Amino acid sequence: MPLPQTMRAVEISEPGGPEVLRSCTRPLPVPDADQILIKVAYAGVNRPDALQRAGNYAPPPGASDLPGLEVSGEVVGVGQNVSRWRVEDQVCALTPGGGYAEYVVCHADHALGVPANLSLDQAACLPENHFTVWSNVVTRGGLTGGEQFLVHGGSSGIGTVAIQLAAALGARVFATAGSAEKCAACEQLGAERAINYREEDFVELLRAEGGADLILDMVGGDYLPRNVKALADDGRLVQIAFLQGPKVALNFAQLMMRRLTITGSTLRPQSDLAKARIAQDLRDHVWPLIEAGRIGVVMDSEFALEEAAAAHARMESSAHIGKIVLKV
Incomplete structure (x- = not known):
């Protein structure tokens, strides 16, 4: 035809x-x-x-x-x-x-x-979510089994994929979401604990668990310094979007003293080969x-x-x- x-x-x-x-x-x-x-x-x-x-x-x-x-x-x-x-x-x-x-x-x-x-x-x-999650959580973020992983926006398209992939890799998965319904959805997908960010402080909860080895964030803004506090020593923060803006004051001495890594990427501008x-x-x-x-x-x-x-x-x-x- x-x-x-x-x-x-x-x-x-x-x-x-x-x-x-x-x-x-x-x-x-x-x-x-x-x-x-x-x-x-x-x-x-x-x-x-x-x-x-x-x-x-x-x-x-x-x-x-x-x-x-x-x-x-x-x-x-x-x-x-x-x-x-x-x-x-x-x-x-x-x-x-x-x-x-x-x-x-x-x-x-x-x-x-x-x-x-x-x-x-x-x-x-x-495609969009799996290309993004794999390249940022596994390739760039280096998540391995047994590590503690926090994803913000757990009920989003990115979040629902990240929860499932991290759980399949054997990580302990934490997620933030904005309602009881969304938190329940995150836990059904494999999150050990979903945190309603309107009612709870993810920094306190993660620090009580020893800190996150890897955080995947698309919020930015005032989440950036809070993410740094929520990381374990030698932890990694991967930034993939800035729903609350890309500019914030941040104490970089924490990165040096606790050997933290902050990285990020966007998918669309990458080469065909990548x-x-x-x-x-x-x-x-x-x-x-x-x-x-x-x-x-x-x-x-x-x-x-x-x-x-x-x-x-x-x-x-x-x-x-x-x-x-x-x-x-």
């Missing part, structure tokens, strides 16, 4: 709130030699999409200006250098942008097969855990592609638990 020349998509009409997302028609993207063309079934909704919509997270050079960093669907075209995938393969993929559309291109090595036990809507929840290496790690180490049922998908809600603004409003309300997807 021949491919169309145009496709439905959702674009950012101007920087602003969810209402600036609007439906449009765009030319069909064409894969280059190392890319595949995917007919999108579902697209994941992520915080970086909202940052881009607000004008604070520009796409990398050469990437689509459409939002959307992860999709699931069917391969309908392959570049001349691609041997891993064939037309009709079902995949989920990390994209540099363009996921809010009927078709998207991505590097062939940034796609993974859909786990046999998952549906396409569930598969669309995997992302391909993360994908291979996921293929080798995480996909088997998913297929064995040891790591599941936590889905909050599903919206039609044309309802992307409502999906963004849901995400920014912070009422969700797990992932939000768009059905394309």
Whole structure:
């Protein structure tokens, strides 16, 4: 069946709130030699999409200006250098942008097969969070079995993956969340203790346990000095976002005296090779855990592609638990 020349998509009409997302028609993207063309079934909704919509997270050079960093669907075209995938393969993929559309291109090595036990809507929840969690918790953060791990925002898409992966690695897992319902969800996923940050002080609780060996944080702001206090000696803090801002006063003498490490990363600007290496790690180490049922998908809600603004409003309300997807 021949491919169309145009496709439905959702674009950012101007920087602003969810209402600036609007439906449009765009030319069909064409894969280059190392890319595949995917007919999108579902697209994941992520915080970086909202940052881009607000004008604070520009796409990398050469990437689509459409939002959307992860999709699931069917391969309908392959570049001349691609041997891993064939037309009709079902995949989920990390994209540099363009996921809010009927078709998207991505590097062939940034796609993974859909786990046999998952549906396409569930598969669309995997790439962005698993690439982020693996690269920051395991590769950068060095988490190992027996260590104490704290993840903030435990009921978010990132948090639900981090809890399950850390538990599968044999770590003692702690998480923060903002309600009793969210805390219960974190504990059901494998957190030994979920801390309602509106009622309890995570610093006191972690210090009573001897401190966290690794903290994964996306809050920033006044959490930065509190995270330092909550770390065990030789502990590591990995920063992946700044919901409360990136600037704060911090006493760096503590880092020296207690041999602490503060690091962080963003995923989107990394090289194609770096992302391909993360994908291979996921293929080798995480996909088997998913297929064995040891790591599941936590889905909050599903919206039609044309309802992307409502999906963004849901995400920014912070009422969700797990992932939000768009059905394309």
